[in-house]
Amino acid sequence: MAGPTAMRLSSVLALLQPALPLILGLSLGCSLSLLRVSWIQGEGEDPCVLAVGEPGGPQNLDSGTQLDQSDEDFKPRIVPYYRDPNKPYKKVLRTRYIQTELGSRERLLVAVLTSRATLSTLAVAVNRTVAHHFPRLLYFTGQRGARTPAGMQDDTYVQAPRLAALAGHLSINQDLYLGRTEEFIGAGEQARYCHGGFGYLLSRSLLLRLWPHLDGCRGDILSARPDEWLGRCLIDSLGIGCVSQHQGQQYRSFELAKNRDPEKEGSSAFLSAFAVHPVSEGTLMYRLHKRFSALELERTYSEIEQLQAQIRNLTVLTPEGEAGLSWPIGLPAPFTPHSRFEVLGWDYFTEQHTFSCADGAPKCPLQGASRADVGDAVETALEQLNRRYQPRLRFQKQRLLNGYRRFDPARGMEYTLDLLLEAVTQRGHRRALARRVSLLRPLSRVEILPMPYVTEATRVQLVLPLLVAEAAAAPAFLEAFAAGVLEPREHALLTLLLVYGPREGGRGAPDPFLGVKAAAAELERRYPGTRLAWLAVRAEAPSQVRLLDVVSKKHPVDTLFFLATVWTRPGPEVLNRCRMNAISGWQAFFPVHFQEFSPALAPQRSPQGPPGAGPDPPSPPGAEPARGAPLGGRFDRQASAEGCFYNADYLAARARLAGELAGQEEEEALEGLEVMDVFLRFSGLHLFRAVEPGLVQKFSVRDCSPRLSEELYHRCRLSTLEGLGARAQLAVALFEQEQANST
Known part of the structure; x- marks a missing residue:
């Protein structure tokens, strides 16, 4: 009996052997799922809810109430659409941007305090250096000593990208008065105000609390400085003083000495500053902007090189290896066409003519923006060659032999240039060389073009x-x-x-x-x-x-x-x-x-073609095959x-x-x-x-x-x-x- 039973058992095991991994996996998965359900449905208390409900929290309520309150802000409120049949139909006008319809507010609003004397000089310089970085920029003008709360003065240079990044790390729901702290004359050590020359940040919640007290501050506080008047109003009415650091973010500023050249300034306080003050003239404002823009550009190039090195090191660990590394490193690979209709064509050009014209002509002069684009590509290629081979070789352009360019929607504008160069060695030897170079002008951040505002209500x-x-x-x-x-x-x-x-349509003739x-x-x-x-x-x-x-x-x-x-x-x-x-x-x-x-x-097509049928001709968008x-x-x-x-x-x-x-x-x-x-x-x-x-x-x-x-x-x-x-x-x-x- 034992022999036949053992044989039957071995045959059953042989049949089940291919399915044993699947059976074991299903069993293990079901077991772990049951254990997880038992842990989730346990009667333990949530430590996060208890932490919110402690007396040190905002309110000392029970844990259930706290959890409901915290989740309330994240639940969408669905307003059902209802149209009264007794009322006439009225068209709903939509806003231009969805954030307007949703009631979203801008993250940062910048106010500049200026005067009529400096409106055409310093105020214009401020507008040209920072206006394109901020969504809202307001200017306030008035007499000397006007009591208008303002974020900065027109004699202040602001490094706009850094200030925008700082504002992105701060919460607008907390009372915030951030800037360069200064002590009041004759006041205690804790009573400080933010110096207006270096700018300051005020949260929306603090402004809402301050609004009812502004009329009282105008009558009770006498000060010739707007920034000091604002600081006293905040301390007297709300008990809030200026701070230079909040939530781990520090407001860094730099005081520029008189007749100091920004190009020669290299201190760490200057290089990391958000605001520089005082700026005596518009030319100095532009020089500061040039210096900080160059610093930001160098930092960006350094970060790009570091990221490219990291990508190059990690590519070795991928299945494709170095063969899967696209050029330039860190940018998407070239577009891969799936049919001959998707092949991206190259446009041929020389220094004087292009052979791809908008009107279909075979040849037309290279002029305008296209000529400037080609010139910039040739100069960039020559600059990169000299940077790579100097001091051993120095290249000079003689002429452009052939040029090709195409726009890749996944990458940007690609160039292939055949250049006739003159190579000069360190000993002065010269030789003509023909070299082919490839360049790419990558797609940068997508920006909305400034366009006049239009609505859908125009007749x-x-x-x-x-x-x-x-x-x-x-x-x-x-x-x-x-x-x-x-x-x-x-x-x-x-x-x-x-x-x-x-x-047609004359006397006695029928009207068509x-x-x-x-x-x-x-x-x-x-x-x-x-x-x-x-x-x-x-x-x-x-x-x-x-x-x-x-x-x-x-x-x-x-x-x-x-x-x-x-x-x-x-x-x-x-x-x-x-x-x-x-x-x-x-x-x-x-x-x-x-x-x-x-x-x-x-002829009209059936909704579903027969098996093996080829693609149909293109149809207008929104077509309904069911009809x-x-x-x-x-x-x-x-x-x-x-x-x-x-x-x-x-x-x-x-x-x-x-x-x-x-x-x-x-x-x-x-x-x-x-x-x-x-x-x-x-x-x-x-x-x-x-x-x-x-x-x-x-x-x-x-x-x-x-x-x-x-x-x-x-x-x-x-x-x-x-x-x-x-x-x-x-x-x-x-x-x-x-x-x-x-x-």
Whole structure:
């Protein structure tokens, strides 16, 4: 019996042997989970809760109450959305930044005490050296001895990055009066105030407590110094004096001697100072800023070298080893394309020309910012070569043989330069060398460009020029306008510009726009209070600029125009982006719409393609396959008939065009220009072109007028042909046509 039993046991163990590690792991995991649950659910007391509830804490409450209070600030308060059906719909205006909507406050507000005598000198120097580092900078002016609490004086140089870092380590919920301490004359040792010349920090909580006592301090305290008056007010009313150290953070300052050269100052107190005082003139302020900026730059380079050394040492321990180390060390590796469409191209250039032009030309002069960029890259390469090989070799540039550059979105701008150099040895021997160098201008911290503030409350005036050939498509535009603008009650108006030919719409002839006028009247009836204006003009060769001239004269200069076409489908998102991107006196916006392909070449797709099917042509963002698959399409970069701009900016550009071109030359120019070309050539505004996913246009056969200029006609034909379908779809259509012809 023992023999068969042992054999059966050994066979069972042999079968279970591969699964034994899994069984042991599950058993061990379940055991540890049960033990952890028993520890968590134990009846022990939380030492952290007891520490909060001790008499030395803020309040002597029971542990449960303390825990609830500490967690209360971190629980989100969800306000449910409720719309009263009895009240009219009101559009909610969103703020420009989310921190405004959330009620977030800036971390640091800097106040500067200045005077009328130094407002144009020292105050300007302070603004140029520190304003771009602080979110809020306020200036207070007054007579000598004014009792205005201020954070610093205009004769103080502040090392802004260090001060911002110091403020980031301090709590605004605690009473704080931090600065360089000074004793009152005749007062006790504990009574101190912060010297205003070196600046001081006041917390928001302390200012809120001080606010009710300010009127009493103005009448009771007499002092010729604002900083001493503020210190006495704080001590008398709240019993709080100035401190130079708080929460392990020390406020370091330096008193600059008269006629002292900042370039020669090397003491540790100067090198680590947050504030330097006194600064007698604006030139000295700029010299101090130059010295501290150089110190910060040297410290940054030193930290970069240390980090690169650490990365190099740790790379040996990684699976890839040194082969996985990217250049430059510490920056992301170059972008790796997954298909031939994602390959980043290189732009070729020389010292005089570039062979990648914005207008598609094969060669154009290298000028402006591009020329300065190339010059800076060549100088940096020469500087790095001399730094590496001196004193044995010294290089001098003779000329740039070849240059290549490309923008890598993961790294920055990459350069490859072929330089013809002259190498000079220590003995004076010279020799010409050709060397290839690679450089990278990495992407730095992303910053928000200073732009004028705009809101979403501006009224948009849509302008729709209509030719006789486009009258049949106008009712569809009006229905889309009703659904996207009138139904959600957008703050927008529409003006129809009806363009008659020389022999159309005359006496006894039928009106080609009769259906358009009837559709507009129907919308006015369906939406009470809505008025759709229309203007009738007669033109033999209408141009976009001439038609807009007619509309522009009938509207105020502060009107925001949205120039549309009969295929445009406006909506709330499109109008909001029009308001945000068109800035009066600053920027004009010309969106790039999405053009659907021809249904004959790009049939509607099923929501889920068959297994093994290739990728579909691109679709507009936001498409819903559940409603029937949308057609493929492309963003039409050739079209520029849609745009958002202010009337004042258009009038200024139009006046400049009339001033530079006169008589017959102006008439000929108007035939070959669109509104975007007017802004591009005769305006100093930023011209913003960006894809607009909300503008989706259905495919339609559009005729290009032979009266257009050669450039506009070429762009129109190219837009029409590229809008037929993707290259793969066109290839399939040609193949099927050839197969049909061959049979």
